[in-house]
Amino acid sequence: xxxxxxxxxxxxxxxxxxxxxxxxxxxxxxxxxxxxxxxxxxxxxxxxxxxxxxxxxxxxxxxxxxxxxxxxxxxxxxxxxxxxxxxxxxxxxxxxxxxxxxxxxxxxxxxxxxxxxxxxxxxxxxxxxxxxxxxxxxxxxxxxxxxxxxxxxxxxxxxxxxxxxxxxxxxxxxxxxxxxxxxxxxxxxxxxxxxxxxxxxxxxxxxxxxx
Ligand SMILES: C[S@@+](CC[C@H](N)C(=O)[O-])C[C@H]1O[C@@H](n2cnc3c(N)ncnc32)[C@H](O)[C@@H]1O
Numbered sequence: 036x037x038x039x040x041x042x043x044x045x046x047x048x049x050x051x052x053x054x055x056x057x058x059x060x061x062x063x064x065x066x067x068x069x070x071x072x073x074x075x076x077x078x079x080x081x082x083x084x085x086x087x088x089x090x091x092x093x094x095x096x097x098x099x100x101x102x103x104x105x106x107x108x109x110x111x112x113x114x115x116x117x118x119x120x121x122x123x124x125x126x127x128x129x130x131x132x133x134x135x136x137x138x139x140x141x142x143x144x145x146x147x148x149x150x151x152x153x154x155x156x157x158x159x160x161x162x163x164x165x166x167x168x169x170x171x172x173x174x175x176x177x178x179x180x181x182x183x184x185x186x187x188x189x190x191x192x193x194x195x196x197x198x199x200x201x202x203x204x205x206x207x208x209x210x211x212x213x214x215x216x217x218x219x220x221x222x223x224x225x226x227x228x229x230x231x232x233x234x235x236x237x238x239x240x241x242x243x244x245x246x
Contacts, residue, residue: 047111052098052123058135066123067096072143075100075175077129078150078163082110084224089114089122095143097122100129130168137175145172146183149226152191164195166202173203178246181208185223185239187230192238205242213237 044051052066063073071094079085079099089097099122101107107126114122125132153162164184172182182205186192199205214221222228230237 042112042115046115047108050111050114050119050122050124051107052125054125054127054132055136058131060138060141061136062138063096063141066098067121069096071096071121073098073141074144074146075133075137075142076146076148077133078102078147079110079124079224080106080149081225082106082113082124083220083222083228084146084148085110085122085124086113086117086119087220089119090117093121095121099124100127100132102126102128129163130165130171133168133171133175139174140177142175142180143177144181144183145176147172148183148185148224149230150186150191152186152188154190164191164198166198169195169198169202172199173205173244176205176244178244180244182242182244183211183239184241185227185237187226187235187237189236189238192240196240199242203242205244208241208243210239211241213239 055061064070073096076085076097076099079101082099085097085099099110101110101124104126107124111124147164150163151161153159176182184195216222219228222231227237
């Protein structure tokens with residue numbers, strides 16, 4: 036992984052969110068120090084989406100949940116260098132974190148971009164998008180809130196859209212447009228950049244929770 040200049044844990048601390056122990060629902064105004072709407076990205080990797088979105092929408096609070104600690108620290112470093120006050124980053128399994136630490140109906144959007152497919156039978160239990168996960172997304176969204184999903188894997192897309200249809204009452208929206216990037220950081224995420232440069236089609240869908 037390309038290094039971002041090292042910062043101390045004290046310098047990263049404003050962006051790091053500990054999972055409550057014992058697990059319990061977080062109060063967003065305590066986490067962010069304000070009552071602005073909250074959006075969650077699951078599996079943020081190197082954090083390009085959080086960086087772009089949090090700069091573009093300073094009146095929105097962003098929580099990233101990432102299972103790999105080195106990505107949490109890498110992205111926290113990027114946020115700390117820009118003093119990006121509206122981003123917090125948890126290192127956790129998002130399936131448990133959404134279930135235990137996010138209050139029902141408290142989130143404006145959930146973003147899931149390029150989840151690992153984990154096709155092999157022995158890896159199935161690592162797969163993020165399951166019927167439980169689809170149902171959890173619906174539970175944490177507030178009425179009118181939106182679930183965003185993008186993947187390069189057609190079969191994963193088919194599986195995920197089927198799970199949402201079967202397990203939730205979320206309304207499927209028209210697919211979002213694919214914009215032409217103006218520069219090398221003008222992509223949704225790092226994986227989007229990689230796959231689009233390889234010429235792979237990207238499958239996208241948005242869902243809205245009925246009001
Ligand atoms: C293929 S990468 C995509 C990263 C980023 N979304 C992007 O598009 O560039 C998938 C990411 O999801 C993370 N991840 C996988 N399972 C997860 C889970 N259960 N909870 C949170 N993050 C998870 C992985 O560590 C990895 O960073």
